Amino acid sequence: MTTAPPVGGLADVVFEHAATDPDRIALARKDADGHWQDISAAQFRDEVIGLAKGLLAQGIRFGDRVGIMSRTRYEWTLFDFALWSVGAQSVPLYPTSSAEQVFWTLHSAGASACLVEHEDHAMTVGSVIDRLPQLRTLWQLDRDPVTELTTAGAHLGDEVVHRHRMAVTPDATATIVYTSGTTGRPKGCDITHANFMAEADNVVLRYEAVFHSRPGDEASTLLFLPLAHVFGRMVQVAAVRGRVKLAHQPELAARALLPDLRSFRPSFILAVPYVFEKVFAVARRQAETDGKETAFDKAVDIAVRYAEALEHKAFGTGAGPGAALRMQHQLFDKLVYSKIREAMGGRVRHAMSGGSAMGRRLGLFFAGAGVTIYEGYGLTESTAAATANPPERTRFGTVGTPVPGTTVYIADDSEIWLHGAQIFRGYHNDARSTGAVLSEGWFATGDLGSLDEDGYLTITGRKKEVLITSGGKTVSPVVLEERVRAHPLVAQCIVVGNDRPFIAALVTLDPEAVTHWLTVRGKPELPPSDLVRDPDLEAEIRRAVIAANTLVSQAESIRTFRILAHQFSEESGLLTPSLKLRRRAIEAAYAAEVDALYET
Template identity: 60%
Template sequence: MREFSSPAAPVPAVGGLADSVYDAAERTPGLVQLSRRHGERWQDVTALQFRDEVMALAKGLLIRGVRYGDRVAVMSSTCYEWTLFDYALWSIGAISVPVYPTSAAEQVRWILAETQAVACVVEHEDHAMTVGAVCDALPELTGIWQLDRDCVTALVEDGQGVPDSLVHRQRLGVTPDSVATVIYTSGTTGRPKGCLLTHGNFAAEADALLDGWGEVFRDTGGAAPATLLFLPLAHVYGRVVQVAAVRGGIRIGHHGQLTTDSLLPALASYRPTFLHAVPYIFEKIYQRAREAAEEAGRGELFAQAAEVAVEWAAAREQRAFGRGSGPSPALRLRHAAYDRMVYQRLRGVLGGRVRNVMCGGSTLSRELGLFFAGAGMTVYEGYGLTETTAAVTANPPGKARFGTVGRPIPGASVAIGEDGEVWVRGGTVFSGYLNHPRCTEEALYDGWLATGDLGSLDEDGYLTITGRKKELIVTSSGKNLAPAALEERVRAHPLVGQCVVVGDDRPYVAALITLDAEALAHWLKIRGREQLDAWAALADEELHAEIQRAVAAANTAVSRAESIRAFRLLPREFSAEQGLLTPSLKLRRQAIVQLYADDIEELYSA
């Protein structure tokens, strides 16, 4: 196997994650640790205030019967109270179990039953009813605490008589090997499994990021670092952002929705210095910026600015690796001009102070990464799994290689197997799956984790992900194809919402394609055409020809045997509610193929 490793970062020998809350309160009590949103305003919370709130809630949890090692589920969108519960639970040695707020009753029942959760924190009445509907199958569940009914205040009042020493006694019993949380995988190919992630796993991940990417988090204007956490805290990436911020003294605010209409005003009011995000956010921001320019009659200006941004960033990338002299004088002049006309406005959408973003969860196209870097916001893409406590690789500061997911973080190693599978090891790798010893044995071998992803390492140790091992398509002629890269190229067209490539045991490759509803409305508007409903759009010849051009463009990057020879437009996008996407928006391919089996048959019967 080809292997690449990074030197280890220091790992704490003792203690748990909650210790950082108590240490910060002692060391820097006035440090603004968090910000809570009240309407359009943000209220600062100091390290001392947060410690006191965590302590008070921990006491209430003890009074309600939560003990060391107990598991408590949290079913909510991202919010301040989730962070508060996490650290209160960790203060008494309890284990948090995140549940996606969109989970169906059967999913909730499975998670709560397998983890034997003693209580569940829910956001509102709908969540309470979902949990209540499966309570009969959960004998260990003794409490449902509802955030919008101020359960925090009720718990704090209950715990007023508990001495601080009782909480500290529990907290001091936590070690790096203690389980901090059970996070369930997204379940793209089967029933989700609970990953046992320890305090040491999170500490290793957070400290590696703080040590290796500290300069990414700082504000170029000298302001204290601050980030807005809008990633789901039910996902490991969101939890790592939370832990790293608290350990690193970085101010965090919370926002519970990923839609751009909701997120952009929050970014404008909070004004973060850096962000953690997923590619979906950048795709939507770019799309909205392009559409706004076209509707204002400045579409050609935006297209030219985008071209210059990509060219400028690519030239700087070459210089960073000693393979060029950087942007030419003429390119620098054009870039400066477009900075005033286009790029400044784009940066203003994210609050005006963001210059660096760390990105993960799925693949960001090289062109989009170059565009944002050229617009003054460098995107450092990384790669990881729930089993690796989020990132196990990331592009290093000042040396981002766009289109890759970077090099191993400090203390991690990456290797490529004979079959192209990515293997990883290090302090962030999980300890196993809850109640699934055979799956744990299959995933872990002599400290190495078999990720199930396919990839390659270049001469500098940068990893490129090419697909999933289980998603390989083998046509009837014996041609092997990893569909992800081809799907990504089709999705690069603004009209395309999603793309699923099919072709297992078939004579050629075909695709199911959905349309982006907002992009379609814009496309029709700038052509002066009437809006079409979903079914009318499928029969529109001009639209079909436009998608055919997107497919043809994607096919130029592959051989004819790998190219998409037929496609079918579908009337609506895949969704988690249909069971076609995971909560983290990954495709559930088997479910999609089953639901659209008739459409797939027609693709091959013509």
Template identity: 60%
Template sequence: MREQSTPALAGPATGGLADTVYDTAELTPALELFSRRTEGSQQWRPVSAARFRDEVLGLAKGLLAHGLRFGDRVAVMSRTRYEWTLFDYALWSIGAIPVPVYPTAAAEQVRWILAETGAVACVVEHEDHAMTIGAVCDALPELTGIWQLDQGCVHNLTTAGAQVPESLVHRQRHAVTPETVATVIYTSGTTGRPKGCLLTHGNFAAESDNVLAGWERAFTPPGGEQAAALLFLPLAHVYGRMVQVAAVRGGIRLGHVSELRADALLPALTSYRPTSMHAVPYVFERLYDSARMAAETEGRGELFAQAAETAISWATATERRSLGHGPGPGPRLRMRHLAYEKLVYQRIRAAFGGRLRHVMCGGSALSRELGLFFSGAGMTVYEGYGLTETTAAITANPVAAPKFGTVGRPVPGARVAIGADGEIWVQGPGVFAGYLNHPRCTAESLRDGWLATGDLGGLDEDGYLSVTGRKKELIITSSGKNLAPAALEERVRAHPLVSQCLVVGDNRPYIAALITLDPRALTHWQLTTRRPPTDVWAALDDPDLHAEVQRAVAAANTAVSRAESIRAFRLLPSEFTVEQGLLTPSLKLRRQAIAEYYAADVEALYLG
């Protein structure tokens, strides 16, 4: 078993996560911890450490007045917003346990999570969420309260707790230890029913403190100004929660954005001007495609293509130098790079607010080419890897020597090993305490302090990890050929027209694929090829469109053997969605659900 480790940079945690709020307010009361804006506005107003402490304390008193006690579980069903962070720290102040629920969750999913956790109350964002809870509350006898954010529940609870002594909050806060459960976060459920991961205060403290120490250069802007991060990841996901905790512990000013759509995110980026960012590959794919299509629409497509090629060459040469394999960019490349700096790269950085130079990326695979492009444009993307069970990142690319196309080396304090069958095993202070009410699954996953991730991968000669797929997603054709589909799907998705790709072929004679199209990219392609714009349904009969997608498939096939290559594909009329149950809330493919939903299309791939 090959192993790689990195020494810890942060000492052991003490107390609970809420202690940071009170300590920071005592030491630096004027420090701007958050920036808030009203809905639809791009004006951000500061929230000081002292004010946030007072809001947390007031809400915590209100929760006690409502009858909440140490260890009670409270569900939170909302988009990412300031009030979610406020509830997290108020609940942690009294030793209660927030249970995140995705705002898109169906009633049955909500019922399952609230019933299994025994939630005594639920915070919802608006009336639709309240109705979802109401539809299943008859099956939830322990649920005694539903608090609605857009109905002023924060103010109402704070008012109700006005007479509760502050000492009662502090008594419960001081009883929290690093071993106390901080939250129950449910896995994405790509291969079965989601399971609740028990993550402790110590898990989050160790993860955030070691990441802050290891990537201090990435989080600290030059000139001594305060670091600023914009949180748009779902707080129902472990990655978003880790970013929240790290920002509070690191004194990084944090703003919240509720929508991941480009038309909502781009204005927020330009008005907030973050100095660092945490994102998922989807964000970079969408922003890159938007920049490319805008350039092509303006007649600058060739310029953008040349600038992209130069950025990738520049970042590749820089990467080789950082790894000790080359001298870095040569004179000609430096001159080309300088020429495109004002013409292209500055414009791209301006779309992110202009101050962004370092980005942490995780959640799914980011293509090497895209990582190189953004690095060459002046924003280094540090891709990492982690699970809900590891409190987000267990590996990440180091600041001094990122290797694009990999997920880096173990974060400080972590160890990574590769089993004989290629499975990735990890160990570290961020590894969870177990699955709620599932001792057998916990025993199967945790062995002697090591977590079996269920992912497949390998460590290269420099100790960088690459993830190749999931053990449960391996496809075995009728001829006995094994294939991890994720890498092949990612290569097909690299084509601008392709939105999603699902490779099939289990117990079949060859590999095939179901492919969906990006409606925006399709419209752009139709305009640039002088076709009348149509919807996806009408476009499926266009032979030139099929030929274009065939080129994407052929390009992906060059990286695999013939036995592993896609022999047939089918274009689908619509994208896979969370609402259909075909994607997880974190946008991962639900493979079995897709195969069942499109069973007739899969069969058609193997007829004749």
């Protein structure tokens, strides 16, 4: 376990690394031709200090708050460390935020300046700027504010920045990250420099060995998680502090992400389950197109059995894969698994997953295919990971054991409580909400879970999302929803049934998977309203529901379902920016469809 240093802030490490190892490649970014260009530790320091001087020259002062509204890109990391160098605080905004969300965040935080990515973002801020009298400055990334600011601050000496940096203390706020808010208005989490240092350093200490594809090689990662989310910010800070070469990719879509994985070739990645689900789905569809779906499914089964055997060996409950299984695994490694790894860049042998739950079978498959995914759990309030699976004993289907320095306690009502140096200071200007969740350093997460005999945590749901049927049956919807979503045709699933006689579900479809499914079966393209009534499609989704029902009692099972013509989206207000379901909003938007599920 490591603790945050007694003095200093997050920016210090940029200057320390440049002084001790100036030529080490610290980051990479794409040039205008799409080629990756290396950035040394010394070059990054020079860019940070140049930008920091420009921020001072344009009126940013110690303690000021600056909004950042952008996709994941190099400049966000540059601005973060420049702001921290002068004692300012960054306030991330999702690039898809509405005008009202932008207003609330900037107003609540009291931001004096804001960095946006392009004209559309500038117009969004502009539409509410008359209600933000404290907002004095707006920069736009596609107009190269880095050069503008660096030029503006060139007359200042470096010592001006260093005086500001030396005044930063570990307990100072580094950033205010607003929760994505499945219910109610988002709350700003005051996360300190010490929170980030404790979180990042303990993750690096525990998992440094898995950052490499093989012992001794260069550790590198491609960051494609949104930097507006605390998981992405933790990866950014941990990479810089842990001397991991860091590159950025602004799109989660497979068509953009997969080519960059192949060209950058990271040694490990950190992602949400959606990314791994997409990699698997693309491989499965390609196999079906090539007429090799039977062989692919056999390869999946072998990978799962192989990984399960290794898991049993790690926990002392088995001898590991037998000779026959090892031979089959070796055969499919050449035919299937190597192609999966190549799709992720070719070097990746380890990955970390968080943000939402990942199915046990998917985790076993990737492990059997040569990419072990360490699933973890955390929240904005815990500065990302509070638990994660240990490399030497991964228990798939759980979110692992506490990261060093963290304590997990399960209350009498199964709520998860967390304690550690990475727990946030409180909600910004909201003592009432802070007092409701923080008590003597313990954070009440609102999530439900259980610890097994080895100390591994399993998430079972959220307190606010537990359903109670009219018959008094208590049901946690998460396990059912995740199992239905495991079907390749399913994009989303929401289980309903609160104050209703039984449990039911609304299901949305993955357009790419449906198009492939129609093509393989020689079916014509249909309008969404007709497609959802296709009896063969309904039979496929019914199989997914039946599989989910095997996990619960009959009283908890999904009795009926409805396929919707369109996915839930962030733009429609039905998903949070981190892709979580806004349950109340969905049930309100689809009230007629929900009522129809219960008509006799």
